[in-house]
Amino acid sequence: MSSDQNILVKLNKAGFSLNNKWLVKGVSLQVEKGKIVTLIGPNGSGKSTTAKIALGIYKKIDGSVEKYTNKVGYVPQKISIDWTLPLRVNDFMVLTESLDKESIDEALSLTGVIHLKDKNLGDLSGGEFQRVLLARAISKKPELLVLDEPVQGVDFTGEIALYELIKKISDELNCGILLISHDLHTVMSATDHVVCLNGHVCCSGSPMDVAKNNEYKALFGEQASQILSRYEHRHDHVHTSEGEIKKN
Amino acid sequence: MLDDFFIRALIAGIGVAFVTGPLGCFVVWRRLSYFGDTLAHSALLGVTLAYSMEFNIAFSVFIISSLIALTLIQLQKRTNLPGDALLGLLAHSSLAVGLVVIGFLSFIRFDIMGLLFGDILAVTVDDLLIIWIGGALILLVLKLIWKPLFASTVNYELAEAEGLNPDRAKAIFTILMAAIIAISIKMVGLLLITGMLIIPAAMARNISSSPQKMVMYSIIGGLLSVILGLFSSLEFNTASGPSIIAASLFLFILSLLNIKQSIKLKN
Numbered sequence: 291m292s293s294d295q296n297i298l299v300k301l302n303k304a305g306f307s308l309n310n311k312w313l314v315k316g317v318s319l320q321v322e323k324g325k326i327v328t329l330i331g332p333n334g335s336g337k338s339t340t341a342k343i344a345l346g347i348y349k350k351i352d353g354s355v356e357k358y359t360n361k362v363g364y365v366p367q368k369i370s371i372d373w374t375l376p377l378r379v380n381d382f383m384v385l386t387e388s389l390d391k392e393s394i395d396e397a398l399s400l401t402g403v404i405h406l407k408d409k410n411l412g413d414l415s416g417g418e419f420q421r422v423l424l425a426r427a428i429s430k431k432p433e434l435l436v437l438d439e440p441v442q443g444v445d446f447t448g449e450i451a452l453y454e455l456i457k458k459i460s461d462e463l464n465c466g467i468l469l470i471s472h473d474l475h476t477v478m479s480a481t482d483h484v485v486c487l488n489g490h491v492c493c494s495g496s497p498m499d500v501a502k503n504n505e506y507k508a509l510f511g512e513q514a515s516q517i518l519s520r521y522e523h524r525h526d527h528v529h530t531s532e533g534e535i536k537k538n
Numbered sequence: 539m540l541d542d543f544f545i546r547a548l549i550a551g552i553g554v555a556f557v558t559g560p561l562g563c564f565v566v567w568r569r570l571s572y573f574g575d576t577l578a579h580s581a582l583l584g585v586t587l588a589y590s591m592e593f594n595i596a597f598s599v600f601i602i603s604s605l606i607a608l609t610l611i612q613l614q615k616r617t618n619l620p621g622d623a624l625l626g627l628l629a630h631s632s633l634a635v636g637l638v639v640i641g642f643l644s645f646i647r648f649d650i651m652g653l654l655f656g657d658i659l660a661v662t663v664d665d666l667l668i669i670w671i672g673g674a675l676i677l678l679v680l681k682l683i684w685k686p687l688f689a690s691t692v693n694y695e696l697a698e699a700e701g702l703n704p705d706r707a708k709a710i711f712t713i714l715m716a717a718i719i720a721i722s723i724k725m726v727g728l729l730l731i732t733g734m735l736i737i738p739a740a741m742a743r744n745i746s747s748s749p750q751k752m753v754m755y756s757i758i759g760g761l762l763s764v765i766l767g768l769f770s771s772l773e774f775n776t777a778s779g780p781s782i783i784a785a786s787l788f789l790f791i792l793s794l795l796n797i798k799q800s801i802k803l804k805n
Contacts, residue, residue, distance in 0.1 A: 347699055381749060410747065
């Protein structure tokens with residue numbers, strides 16, 4: 291067990307509702323220095339919402355959030371740059387913090403997009419843009435990194451390289467990472483702690499524990515659970531469209 | 539030298555252009571042109587108030603425009619009406635109330651045309667002080683909130699997540715908008731102030747590749763518009779506001795030629 295002073299952000303039974311509908315409810319988790327916590331779950335299960343609660347973007351929440359750092363790097367799931375804003379990669383890198391040229395170049399080199407430095411953001415492909423987003427988030431050497439599907443649209447070999455980079459960053463900077471990912475193989479190999487969401491915390495623990503969990507299997511199917519385990523259970527509840535949980 | 543009304547107008551216009559350049563870029567980036575219009579319309583009420591209470595015009599316009607901006611924020615929280623409907627409601631009702639009040643103040647002679655379209659003859663040495671000191675203050679504050687304001691213009695959640703407090707920057711920017719309208723109303727007139735904000739910035743967008751360049755070109759465009767506009771206003775005896783805006787339109791059309799060329803180059 292790690293001591294309390296390693297905790298960067300802690301959610302206590304946190305929840306967020308919009309227009310009287312709960313997007314996510316009762317989430318407790320914590321991210322510590324040097325650890326990678328991964329959120330998994332189907333579409334609409336509240337992964338991004340949970341990340342935004344942890345970041346303090348949503349303020350009117352249920353439960354509480356304790357944040358112990360202000361050095362945060364964030365890669366949002368969606369971001370669109372308007373044409374009216376002429377913005378080059380170089381301008382985007384210093385958006386929230388002033389950096390020297392070396393730090394900018396180093397981060398862009400790490401994610402393999404240093405050659406795009408003077409390009410307009412609007413001219414980048416989806417994968418290139420994603421690499422720039424990741425470079426920007428790590429360039430300020432944050433204590434807490436929140437990555438919402440950071441490798442979407444990145445080619446296959448690039449994807450593996452970027453996940454290795456994320457693992458390396460977590461070790462080198464000793465920063466805590468809250469990662470949202472759909473790639474279960476990666477989740478299982480690189481993560482310290484997995485939280486499986488479906489409007490609430492279905493199950494959580496080490497990747498091995500979660501893979502064995504019956505609820506995880508019910509959500510992702512047999513094959514997913516066989517990635518690490520052949521352990522079998524029965525799903526004991528179903529989720530209705532309103533986000534209620536009914537016991538079988 | 540400052541006795542010459544034309545020199546005064548020129549100095550006033552140049553001061554205004556330095557401020558509308560960068561603010562105009564944010565108006566274009568944040569899609570606030572109708573918001574600017576609303577504040578400008580409400581300025582009429584501020585002017586009538588200034589006349590009836592023998593108060594400084596710029597100051598009372600600033601107060602009224604700020605109040606309208608605060609009212610808008612409150613209305614947005616309390617109703618589900620879309621933003622443009624609320625803006626229209628505030629713009630036209632404040633303009634109407636302003637005009638009604640003018641009707642009651644029949645003992646004061648109003649130069650309505652001057653209010654709506656600007657009047658270079660009306661610029662006094664006091665106005666110059668207000669424009670240059672007020673303008674310098676606006677630019678100073680804008681420089682201080684530049685990072686959070688710009689970051690949240692690109693992406694609100696990114697700015698909020700990384701601890702930049704975008705809500706405070708937005709609130710301060712709203713006050714700056716009220717302030718620029720207050721100091722430029724005599725020059726450009728309340729119907730055309732938004733044009734002074736938007737057109738040089740739109741021109742600048744066509745020819746710039748980074749935000750800093752866009753701000754710079756926007757200032758240069760504003761300065762050229764003021765100089766061109768005022769000289770033609772003197773030459774053809776036209777109102778100062780429309781002449782300045784027409785000059786900025788001319789520059790905007792020129793910038794379109796540049797954009798056509800760059801599109802050709804790409805293909």
